[in-house]
Amino acid sequence: MFYQECESLADKHPELRDLIIKIDDTLHSSTPSSVFRPEELASKFNERQSQVTGIFNELANSGLVRKEKYVECPKCRNLMDVDEYQKALDDLDTFECTQCQIDLTIQRPDEITVYRLNASKVKKSSSKNDVIENTSSQIPANFNQKLPKQLIDDPFKNTPLLRYYSRYNNLKTSKPFEAKRIIFLLHFLKDFIPFVRACEELGMQLSNSYFFYKSYPYPQKESIIKWLKDKNAAIVAPHSQIDQYLRQLNESSVDRIGKILIIEDGGFIVPAIHNQFPILIKNVIGAVEQTTRGIRNDEQIKGLKIPILSVASSNIKNQFEPQYIAKACINNIQRMLPNIAFNGKHIALLGYGKIGQEIAERLRNNGAIVTIYDNSDQNMVMARQNGFETADSPSQAAQMKNFVIGASGNESINSDVISILNHGTYLISASSEQYEIDIDELERLNRHKEELKNDNEELIGTTYTLPPNDRHIHVLANGYPINFWGFESMPEEASDLILTLILLSAAELALGNYKEHEINSKAVNKIAVKYEVAKKFREIHKQG
Structure with missing residues (x-):
């Protein structure tokens, strides 16, 4: 699904997954001005209104959508501010529909609840009109694929x-x-x-x-x-x-x-x-x-x-396996960032086990300047013998780097590392779980967050704006293993x-x-x- 809030909700209520996917698709094709009425969506999806309303209420609690109350014109269904309508009633004044001009103090409107996508979930357009665009305008083609018939x-x-x-x-x-x-x-x-x-x-x-x-x-x-x-x-x-x-x-x-x-x-x-x-x-x-x-x-x-x-x-x-995992990691980074070459880039690799060793070699073969940190003395000796620079700590390795890759199987990109990252650094997990990057710390420090897209307008992760100096830190694949982001791993x-x-x-x-x-x-x-x-x-x- 496009929105993590929808994915989390589907994990919580697996019996409603199919309905949540439909709602996620609907939100994905909307803008913050779009109005969602549970009764209309229930009819469209042939589902119970109570279930649709319940899903939207939970998405409102998660911050993905906002819940708003209006009065609805019984003639044209135009929505108007409920407080202004109530004030007109209290003042014994008229209150005309802004669209069809009927007096709503005479033809009493219904008070309804609707939902809108939160503007914080979309970003400003770079066009001169400066309009709000939906950042989910395109899900990468590699997501939500059908199973091949021959399979x-x-x-x-x-x-x-x-x-x-x-x-x-x-x-x-x-x-x-x-x-x-x-x-x-x-x-x-x-x-x-x-x-x-x-x-x-x-x-x-x-x-x-x-x-x-x-x-x-x-x-x-x-x-x-x-x-x-x-x-x-x-x-x-x-x-x-x-x-x-x-x-x-x-x-x-x-x-x-x-x-x-x-x-x-x-x-x-x-x-x-x-x-x-x-x-x-x-x-x-x-x-x-x-x-x-x-x-x-x-x-x-x-x-x-x-x-x-x-x-x-x-x-x-x-x-047998590490070479394929490493190849998938490198290939996926290159797919996500097609216009950024490894050649001449300074990269910290935190973890020099079997997979880390393969990743390091492939990065070096692509012209990258790689610095290694591993908490195993034996692995550090091996890294030096294989001709790589080594660091005494993860934070030392990560200083002044274009990329920081975690391949330790534990949390390697922690608060100490995050605190010294350069503006524009890319963070990548090459682990089998979502452990490598302290996402909670990024969320805690975050001043602004937006979806990260590449030059092809494909969603590839999240950009966090962090103190000091409003540093932009790019998290590829949202901290998930890079070899699974919309592609087969091997x-x-x-x-x-x-x-x-x-x-x-x-x-x-x-x-x-x-x-x-x-x-x-x-x-x-x-x-x-x-x-x-x-x-x-x-x-x-x-x-x-």
Whole structure:
């Protein structure tokens, strides 16, 4: 959706998502002078007026729209100030409609509530007329895409490795996911479609599965949500509602709950079960985690009581994936800023892990002057040996830079960094979550905020005006991971390998082959060898 307030409201009320999308589209094509009447929109959308009114009231509370009361002429429906009308009544004066001139003290008007888009959500036009324009005049074409027909017709066309293992002899016959309640929290990119289909081939029942999604602006998120709902998935909801649905499970009978398998990205579900719903633990057969951040969250659990297979720490993922993530990050920055070259730009890179190393090399190859900070002494030594300048702190690294990129997996662009940024600096997250940039600090200091568009008038983020000296700080992708801003993060050939590893790890857990209560990456490496994943990948994709 275009407006974050609408997206947040849809996350809060998933049952109203389709209606909120329609309202978001309507607001997107409006100006601050446009008047919205809930009864008219309810009729247009064929929805209940009470629901439309309720949505507008919540959007008014969020500041996206403002609520106004008027008197409406019964003849021409012209709107006039309710206080002026009441004053005329009190003074026993006449009050004529400004449009059709009938006396409204005789033909009594209705008092109505309407809504308008807040002017603060749009910016002044640069034209000489200085009129207010709608800043949402164009949603980037890469947002809210439909699923390609060929993907629906043949989900495995571009992920043949997933096809192969979804029909692998002993897995196909044993149906490891049969009668399991699988809880997913993965990226809603188009490669999720073949992954879900592979899980179905191995016995998963959509009617017994929960699908949670993040608030990222994935290019086809809405289409994937609809696809899952059309296939009667048990739950399709934003990840902000994980606790709500876990609570419902927690209150169910043991027989109804059944065996639970978790496949997630980010370490949200496993800690929630341990810390808030421990009754469910006896039903959980294990979890597969695919990100380093998720493993960090799981490591904070005191007394882990389930097996966790760490794809995040596996050899294949660490050796294969970072180059694709880095390429997507660099490509997306260049797509967003087509008229700004890296050559000669001073860039701070905060985080020099596997992905950070790849990003640094690609930036240098594009002519950028890169300064590295990482809280690992070993990584800092490596950065120096690889010929990069290093800094003693994030704020030192960020001084006098054109770009500051966070790739640490934690909050790296904090208040200290924000306080020393130059006017015109671009902030970018290359992490898997919205952790890298302290958006709350930017909001706290903000004197003025407006949508950031590039020279092609595409929405690419937000510009904050901060003290001192009204510095303009540009946050690309609004602090979301840059590799997900309206684009696929990796080519499907690359995701085919990683998703296959996730699928096989989940299958091994479901078959009961790993029961130790530990975070285990060696097991994933063994699974990759057992199923000859790398060899089969080379054969199928004809590499090497």
